[in-house]
Structure formats: structure tokens, C-alpha cells
Amino acid sequence: MxxxxxxxxxxxxxxxxxxxxxxxxxxxxxxxxxxxxxxxxxxxxxxxxxxxxxxxxxxxxxxxxxxxxxxxxxxxxxxxxxxxxxxxxxxxxxxxxxxxxxxxxxxxxxxxxxxxxxxxxxxxxxxxxxxxxxxxxxxxxxxxxxxxxxxxxxxxxxxxxxxxxxxxxxxxxxxxxxxxxxxxxxxxxxxxxxxxxxxxxxxxxxxxxxxxxxxxxxxxxxxxxxxxxxxxxxxxxxxxxxxxxxAGQKGPGRTGQNDRPLRIGWMTGPGFGPVDADVAAVVKAAASALEQTGVQVEPVSIPALERDFALEVFNRLHVMEMKPAFAAAVAGRDQSEIYKMARTMLSLPDTPLHDYIEAEQAAERIRDGYADYFSRYDALITQVLPIPAHKHDIGQLVIEGQTVDATWLQGATVPLNVTGLPGIALPFGRSREGLPINIQITGRWHDEATIFDVATRLEMLSPVKGLHPGLPG
Missing domain, CATH: 3.90.1300.10 (Amidase signature (AS) domain)
Structure with missing residues (x-):
């Protein structure tokens, strides 16, 4: 017992x-x-x-x-x-x-x-x-x-x-x-x-x-x-x-070529915004570790992410679609019951129709860019976030000397929501301050089996496997 x-x-x-x-x-x-x-x-x-x-x-x-x-x-x-x-x-x-x-x-x-x-x-x-x-x-x-x-x-x-x-x-x-x-x-x-x-x-x-x-x-x-x-x-x-x-559809796997090694690309940008050096180093370390398992790994880029910044595309689309749900929820309620997030959402201007249509077309270009990538590769390794966990209640991030809005934290994650692609977050390192750093493993639509395979390999090699936070002091 x-x-x-x-x-x-x-x-x-x-x-x-x-x-x-x-x-x-x-x-x-x-x-x-x-x-x-x-x-x-x-x-x-x-x-x-x-x-x-x-x-x-x-x-x-x-x-x-x-x-x-x-x-x-x-x-x-x-x-x-x-x-x-x-x-x-x-x-x-x-x-x-x-x-x-x-x-x-x-x-x-x-x-x-x-x-x-x-x-x-x-x-x-x-x-x-x-x-x-x-x-x-x-x-x-x-x-x-x-x-x-x-x-x-x-x-x-x-x-x-x-x-x-x-x-x-x-x-x-x-x-x-x-x-x-x-x-x-x-x-x-x-x-x-x-x-x-x-x-x-x-x-x-x-x-x-x-x-x-x-x-x-x-x-x-x-x-x-x-x-x-x-x-x-x-x-x-x-x-x-x-x-x-x-749901339940099986993805194309490795396009019928299961006798060949997995082909994995890795990138930290461009197309995601700035990234902290510690985070970039963990992504590169994960890519290097994968090579030990017989996987073909190489640095890549996805030009569609450079043409259309996925976070901007997402913002132009979701604000128009989410505001009515928020407005209905708070209708007739006292302002003291509404916190800053709902207030912020409701204060945002509606996206003009022509901008909304252009954002829809940009989302299609991003999907096509990933489709092109996955015609040659089986998975993609990136950062999840550009920095480790930040202090409470901040509105801006300073990343490698560049100041950006806090929403840029989503730079590498939101493309998967715009496209619907699957992604796994997996711990693979620590910052100089000892904070966790995860990598993101992205795969083809309905091909979760491949990214589970890649994640399992990396978990076995992770230098931080089994580490947990101590009791808070």
C-alpha cells in the first residue's frame, strides 16, 4: 500500500x-x-x-x-x-x-x-x-x-x-x-x-x-x-x-511511405513574432534530440506565416463572432459584475466587412501553407510560447529587446486554431530562472498518431522528465 x-x-x-x-x-x-x-x-x-x-x-x-x-x-x-x-x-x-x-x-x-x-x-x-x-x-x-x-x-x-x-x-x-x-x-x-x-x-x-x-x-x-x-x-x-x-477520420499518415524515416522540420520563426533565446535554444535542443531516434530533422520555414500574421487574422475574425455571445451574457447586468476581459471584448470595434473577408482569405492562405508543408514533412517542432511564464497582470512583453502586446504570447499557438491542426505541448527545458519551457509538436489534420509518436520519443529524451515544482514557499 x-x-x-x-x-x-x-x-x-x-x-x-x-x-x-x-x-x-x-x-x-x-x-x-x-x-x-x-x-x-x-x-x-x-x-x-x-x-x-x-x-x-x-x-x-x-x-x-x-x-x-x-x-x-x-x-x-x-x-x-x-x-x-x-x-x-x-x-x-x-x-x-x-x-x-x-x-x-x-x-x-x-x-x-x-x-x-x-x-x-x-x-x-x-x-x-x-x-x-x-x-x-x-x-x-x-x-x-x-x-x-x-x-x-x-x-x-x-x-x-x-x-x-x-x-x-x-x-x-x-x-x-x-x-x-x-x-x-x-x-x-x-x-x-x-x-x-x-x-x-x-x-x-x-x-x-x-x-x-x-x-x-x-x-x-x-x-x-x-x-x-x-x-x-x-x-x-x-x-x-x-x-x-x-472526428475519428484517420489522417494520411506518412502518405503511404511508412518504410521511410519520419521527416520533421523545426522553426522558431519568422511568422510567430520575437522569441526568447532560452526558448529558441530548447526548440533546437528538441530537434537535435529527435535525430538520435533515427528521425530526419532539418530547419524549415512556412512562407504563408510570414505573409499573413496568424494572430492578426484571428483577431479580425473572432472579435466579430464572439462579441454577440458576450453581449448577450452581460445584458442588463450591473457593471460591477463585469471584469476587464468582457469589457475589453465589448469595447473593441467591429471588423469592417471587407477586412473580415480579407481575413477569411488570409486564413485560407495559412491553411494552404501548412498543407504544402505537410506534403513534405510529417510533423513540425516549434515553441509553444515566446517566453517562459511571465509576471502577473502585464500588458506588454519585452522579448529580446522588442516590446510587443501581451497577446503576442499566442504567436505560435494561434495558427493551429486558425487552421484546425493538432498540436501537443511537451516540457523539454528550463529557463535560466528555472521556469518550464515547452515545445509544440504540430501534425497533419486527423493525424494525431504521428505527433503522439514524436512526443513519446521526445518525452523519453527530455532533460526535465519527471521534474515537478516544490511546495510553494
Missing amino acids: KMQNELFFNDATALAELIRNGDVSPVEVVNAHLDRIEQTNPQINAIVTLAGDALKAAKLAEQAVRAGQPLGPLHGVPFTVKDSIDTAGVMTQRGSPIFKHRLPAQDATSVARLKQAGAILLAKTNLPEFSYWIESDNLLSGRTNNPWDLSRTPGGSSGGESAAIAAGMSPLGLGTDLAISVRGPASQTGITSIKATHGSIPMTGIWPRAPRRFWHVGPMARSVRDIALAFSLLTGPDGQDAFSSL
């Missing part, structure tokens, strides 16, 4: 195996994580609501093991969920006083699928108001801190989820991603996540859904095998989200 303090940094796959083999009980596992939450959450503020029946569910899971009943792949394993994702009977407040005490009647499809696999909902995690910002802060539940350095952000919009997993409060979670939000927070806290091909995982039961063509829901964890397992459980149409109707 393992001591509780040996459990909370196990990954979900290991916990499921321990439970299946009778080495630990689901009750021990859930209690270990509840104790960890009690110990660390007051300083980190990642958990905003506990699921009141987690221990009851753990006791039922324990009985199933003892009775020799069939067990799901995540039987008895706790998981957490970003507070924009509906959870039946557990508050989903969307980071806003407007939705305070909101109690959904049904689980989101993604939550239901993890439960069907035997996982136990443990808690809800913090986020920015309406899931809309690069830092997790709101009027309802306050600001989340990074477990590596409490003075820094764990990112947004799935920052509560990333901080909880990094700190050992949860082995597995669900976040959402509009432009950065499962990959950026993963990078800022040194965990792993995937934004799958758009539509692979239904968005049913998640708000806001507009602009749904850019929104994704994705698993976050501490190992590649965990996100691969979760992806296999989450993917597929649910009959409600039309975008998920294409």
Missing part, C-alpha cells in the same frame, strides 16, 4: 494500474489528492469548487474492484475540469459573478466520456472571465498562481487546470483552447496537453461556443501516455456538435 504522498505525482495511467492491481484503492487515491488540494491550493488558487460526491464515487469504485467487476481504463482515477465545462450537479460558474452558483443538469460530453471510462470528478478549476484571456483571474474566484513561482501566471484560459496538475492536485484534466488555452498554460507550468484536430472532441456542454470553429476542448496531464489515453476516450461524434461529425 502506497503512502498518500507517493500518489499525487503519479500519472493517471500509473494510478489506474495500481488500482486495477489492488495495490491502492480509489479511496486512497482520491484522499491523497484532496489532501494535496488542502495543502497547496490556498497559495495557488487553482481549485474553485470541489465535487461533493468524489469520495462516494471512490467508495463505489473500490467496491467494483473488490467484486471483480469489469473496470474502465481510468477506473477510480480522479480528474479535474475547467470551470467553463458543464458538470452535472457541480457548479460551473464560468469565472463570472453573472453565473454564480450556476448548477448544470448534465455533464458536457467530454466529462461524461471520462466518467464512462471510470474516472472520478474531483474538482473544478479556475479560469479568466468567460475563458477569455491569457491569465486566469476573475471577479468571482480571484487569481491563480503558478506553482513554480507564485509571482507568475500559470496562463489562461486553462490556467487553473495547468496549475492544479503541475502541483499534484490532479493527475488529469480538461481544458479548452480558443487560441492558446491548453497549450500555453501547459508550457507555463511544465505539463503536457493536446489541442487535437478541430472537431475531434465535441464541444457540447461548454460555453462560450462562439466562434465554435476555433474552440477546442482537450486533455491536460503530466505524461504523453495520459493525453493519448484521454484523447482515445474523448474523440468521436456525439450527435450534437456538428463539427465532431468528422
Whole structure:
């Protein structure tokens, strides 16, 4: 029987195996994580609501093991969920006083699928108001801190989820991603996540859904095998989200040439904006490490990203499509209930029609640019973020002497939302200050298998594999 303090940094796959083999009980596992939450959450503020029946569910899971009943792949394993994702009977407040005490009647499809696999909902995690910002802060539940350095952000919009997993409060979670939000927070806290091909995982039961063509829901964890397992459980149409109707399609793989080595390109720009030297060095180190596994690796560029800056394209498109959802949510509400993110969104000018049409055409050019790239390569290695986790509440970034707006943090992540391509965030280094640095592995549409392969290779070679933040001081 393992001591509780040996459990909370196990990954979900290991916990499921321990439970299946009778080495630990689901009750021990859930209690270990509840104790960890009690110990660390007051300083980190990642958990905003506990699921009141987690221990009851753990006791039922324990009985199933003892009775020799069939067990799901995540039987008895706790998981957490970003507070924009509906959870039946557990508050989903969307980071806003407007939705305070909101109690959904049904689980989101993604939550239901993890439960069907035997996982136990443990808690809800913090986020920015309406899931809309690069830092997790709101009027309802306050600001989340990074477990590596409490003075820094764990990112947004799935920052509560990333901080909880990094700190050992949860082995597995669900976040959402509009432009950065499962990959950026993963990078800022040194965990792993995937934004799958758009539509692979239904968005049913998640708000806001507009602009749904850019929104994704994705698993976050501490190992590649965990996100691969979760992806296999989450993917597929649910009959409600039309975008998920294409889910489950197999990508072209290596275009029928599976007898040849993988061909991987790597780049840190141009086309993403400036990048910190430490981050660029980690991307280059990951590319060099891949060569040790028999992979053909070389520096590349994607000219379409240089012609059309994906972040500008995204901004011209999503503002027009997202503002009505925000306006409807705040209609008739007192201004004291509305935080700065919703106010900022509602204050932005509408995109003129001709600019909107040009942005649509630019998005097509970016998609075509990636399609051309993937006609020659199997995956792409880039940075996730241009810098490690930054200090709280900043409006500008200074990167290698260049001052840019804080939204430029999304320079290398948002192209995957504009195009719908899949991408994995994986820790592979540390900054000079000891902060996590992740790489991003991008693949063809519906070819998650290849980027899981690449991520698994790199995880084995990662110089920071198995490192976790210490207890916050």
C-alpha cells in the first residue's frame, strides 16, 4: 500500500494500474489528492469548487474492484475540469459573478466520456472571465498562481487546470483552447496537453461556443501516455456538435511511405513574432534530440506565416463572432459584475466587412501553407510560447529587446486554431530562472498518431522528465 504522498505525482495511467492491481484503492487515491488540494491550493488558487460526491464515487469504485467487476481504463482515477465545462450537479460558474452558483443538469460530453471510462470528478478549476484571456483571474474566484513561482501566471484560459496538475492536485484534466488555452498554460507550468484536430472532441456542454470553429476542448496531464489515453476516450461524434461529425477520420499518415524515416522540420520563426533565446535554444535542443531516434530533422520555414500574421487574422475574425455571445451574457447586468476581459471584448470595434473577408482569405492562405508543408514533412517542432511564464497582470512583453502586446504570447499557438491542426505541448527545458519551457509538436489534420509518436520519443529524451515544482514557499 502506497503512502498518500507517493500518489499525487503519479500519472493517471500509473494510478489506474495500481488500482486495477489492488495495490491502492480509489479511496486512497482520491484522499491523497484532496489532501494535496488542502495543502497547496490556498497559495495557488487553482481549485474553485470541489465535487461533493468524489469520495462516494471512490467508495463505489473500490467496491467494483473488490467484486471483480469489469473496470474502465481510468477506473477510480480522479480528474479535474475547467470551470467553463458543464458538470452535472457541480457548479460551473464560468469565472463570472453573472453565473454564480450556476448548477448544470448534465455533464458536457467530454466529462461524461471520462466518467464512462471510470474516472472520478474531483474538482473544478479556475479560469479568466468567460475563458477569455491569457491569465486566469476573475471577479468571482480571484487569481491563480503558478506553482513554480507564485509571482507568475500559470496562463489562461486553462490556467487553473495547468496549475492544479503541475502541483499534484490532479493527475488529469480538461481544458479548452480558443487560441492558446491548453497549450500555453501547459508550457507555463511544465505539463503536457493536446489541442487535437478541430472537431475531434465535441464541444457540447461548454460555453462560450462562439466562434465554435476555433474552440477546442482537450486533455491536460503530466505524461504523453495520459493525453493519448484521454484523447482515445474523448474523440468521436456525439450527435450534437456538428463539427465532431468528422472526428475519428484517420489522417494520411506518412502518405503511404511508412518504410521511410519520419521527416520533421523545426522553426522558431519568422511568422510567430520575437522569441526568447532560452526558448529558441530548447526548440533546437528538441530537434537535435529527435535525430538520435533515427528521425530526419532539418530547419524549415512556412512562407504563408510570414505573409499573413496568424494572430492578426484571428483577431479580425473572432472579435466579430464572439462579441454577440458576450453581449448577450452581460445584458442588463450591473457593471460591477463585469471584469476587464468582457469589457475589453465589448469595447473593441467591429471588423469592417471587407477586412473580415480579407481575413477569411488570409486564413485560407495559412491553411494552404501548412498543407504544402505537410506534403513534405510529417510533423513540425516549434515553441509553444515566446517566453517562459511571465509576471502577473502585464500588458506588454519585452522579448529580446522588442516590446510587443501581451497577446503576442499566442504567436505560435494561434495558427493551429486558425487552421484546425493538432498540436501537443511537451516540457523539454528550463529557463535560466528555472521556469518550464515547452515545445509544440504540430501534425497533419486527423493525424494525431504521428505527433503522439514524436512526443513519446521526445518525452523519453527530455532533460526535465519527471521534474515537478516544490511546495510553494
